[in-house]
Amino acid sequence: MELEHSTSQIPGPEQSSGEMDLSRRRFMQAAAAAGGGLVLSFSVPWAVGRVAATGAEDFAPNAFIRIGSDGQIVLVMPYVEMGQGTYTSIPMLIAEELEVDLEQVRLEHAPPDAKLYGNPLLGGLQATGGSTAIRAAWKPMREAGATARTMLVAAAAMRWNVDPSTCHAERGAVLHPPTRRRVDYGRLATEAAHMPVPENVTLKRPEDFRLIGTPAKRLDTPAKVDGTAIYGIDARPRGVKIATLAQSPVFGGRVKSVDDAAARAVKGVRQIVRLDDAVAVVADHMGAARKGLDALIIEWDDGPHAKLNTDDIITELEKATLASGPVAQNIGDCDKALASAASRIQATYQVPFLAHATMEPMNCTVHVREEGCEIWVGTQVIGRAQEAAAKTTGLPADQVVVHNHLLGGGFGRRLEIDGIVRAVQIAEQVEGPVKVVWTREEDIQHDMYRPYFFDRLSAGLDAQGMPVAWSHRFAGSSIIARFLPVAFNNGLDPDSTEGAINLVYALPNLHVEYLRVEPAGIPTAFWRSVGPSHNVFVTESFIDELAAAARQDPVAYRRALLDKSPRARAVLELAAKTAGWGKPLPERVGRGVSLQSVFGTYMAQVAEVAVSKDGAVRVRRVVCAVDCGTVVNPDTVDAQVQGAIVFGITAALYDQITLKKGRVQQGNFDTYQMLRMNEAPDIEVHIVQSSEPPGGMGEPGTSAIIPAVANAVFAATGIRLRQLPINPDALKRATYSGGITNSKSEGNL
């Protein structure tokens, strides 16, 4: 893997080319040693948009493709790589139509430029999130490739003086079979650049796809197995100092006083930076910075949230659900149907605040100078990073250079720019570049969290036990209202309600209300599977409750409601069949099912769990059936489902962020646990062949597994879990009596 820094001829604020050249050589050697023949190139982002300056003979028909006269094919990635495989699947889309092999391309991170690289599914914001990349890129990236290919073919046809329709492109070359002529793209670059850009291009028929739909090797893997991959935390501009920090332990608090005498005495500590609400220790290395941090004596003014406990927030949310709110979806007349139903069921559900806990802790490297600001970071929102640094420093945006990097996990955390602002504030007081690295405790305790939600549901069943009314009201934070206000309308947004509305089931009377409540004293943000991470747990647990009340099998009950949703029915049946649904299981072992259509993808999961006598839940096996429309890289679909399931089980079994006296009580992986190898289930993924447009795949696996596990615990113990994470104490009491009719409940029905 090659790291190609600083190829720009644009005078920038950074003049550390000597060191960069060393890095470049090191990584070229690494790439050669890896023997992959395929290299990733990471240019200075601001070089890309004006890259014509680097070679007048380059062919750059659009912002995504650049073919040099030396034959080098560079693809510029509008979406960032954080593990989800987008640096393989986006190149597949372009390469399919450009008619090149993946082995022939190099990749570059896109620079900040929302006009060129904005995400049409996120309001034009240059952002990677919400499982949107493939959905957003599906047509434009193929068109970009087809446009370039059309121009290259036209250039060859003109050179040979033949009809373009007698030529075709193949593996980076144009061929003219009648005369057996062939010319590589590189040798056509100059001429292709002068061809008219076609207004319309014809895309390949799916049956002609060479790459799309075939498992592809990830382009970023070789560098990730030999230590050469560079994440934001690995950036090392010459002379960089390392800083770590303590932010006010209570959100909204301030620094009252700092005694830094002992910290300054630590060998390697260079400077103490004091901000209004944080203190940073700048040192030669992180070891000294941390030792210095431990030696600081900081007195805090805890501010207005000094007495805040999680229970206060829960009470606030619960109260909010007692009044009606904006209607997210209404079908029929729910009240009337409830009144005349043969039986009624009510329940409340709650899901906790959650931290992201990316394996790469928050970090950002910044060099602030009078003439400009340079930033090295891994971010899902490079444009916002640039704007935030400009605002913080008072510099114009074009004097802020942001180098994007591979992300050591995103999950929504790196959609936020708080860490970038913080690093810029510190760097403003430091001579030379400074890398601000958060400790894990700081990362967990100053995250922006998946919101807490409180849900209230009621359903009416007919004499046969089938639902005739479904009413759902819930309260919690709206991330969209803060993050993308233009998408928050009439008190509603498409994320908070996804998975609660447009259910796959045919429900004749349905009423869903969402109340935006923003608890003070704890910031919230997108978290893997966003709205559905909450809603699918609630709706798929509740439908399971209805099946139990009706004394019906959970799969059969769902299937009876799917006459108008063949894709949902197909994944449900496939998952149930391959999981061996209905086959006998030992005592205290149960199967649970979930079904959803979110992120444009249909998915069903069957989880098999064992509940020990002391209440511990072990997920033994998960079977997932997925219809995500046209599949780009099947291997990535499989990997994303597996990973999302582990992520979801972690949340279901272990995690919650709680506040006591305004302070987050969890701090590291001892108090905010992750599922580990010895606890991970066997996971089978079955992909349904489909020619529908692609759906999102980064997140659906997480929302689907959580109710599947809770429903399996019910099947194993008869205990209905309405609150996460799963509380083993509640399961200790369970004495399994078998069957689905036993509906003791845990929590607050």
Place this chain on the structure above:
Amino acid sequence: MAFTIKINGSEHSIDADGDTPLLWVLRDILEMTGTKFGCGMGLCGACTVHVDGIATRSCITSIDSIAGAEITTIEAIGATATGAGIQKAWLDREVVQCGYCQSGQIMSAAALLASNPHPTDSDIDEAMSGNICRCGTYGRVRAAIKQAAQSK
């Protein structure tokens, strides 16, 4: 005082406090960034290196405790037959997602296979459960270890 430590066959003189964790010497002083920081408490395994062949969390290993020891990092593990086999299996099985924890996963796996060429599932659990992967690549990590063991 200065400490001499031996990393990937080369000796380095390090001028830092004796209680400085090896992780920061590698990353911030020697500029070997392949070894990653995850937790600082030996809880996640991202910082795993070999100390005389034993998988060791470098974030809680002070430099004054490793005098005379042979330290091996991800940058050099491919030079051993076991390490190269693990890396190949990782590529064949497409283990990696974000990749941040994978240096540590590979170092733990390489130490396991070096001492136990044909591990059982429970051997793998025991050796690998100290390495957290937030992307959830555990299934493929297990498959890759088995593949590497088979081809030994």
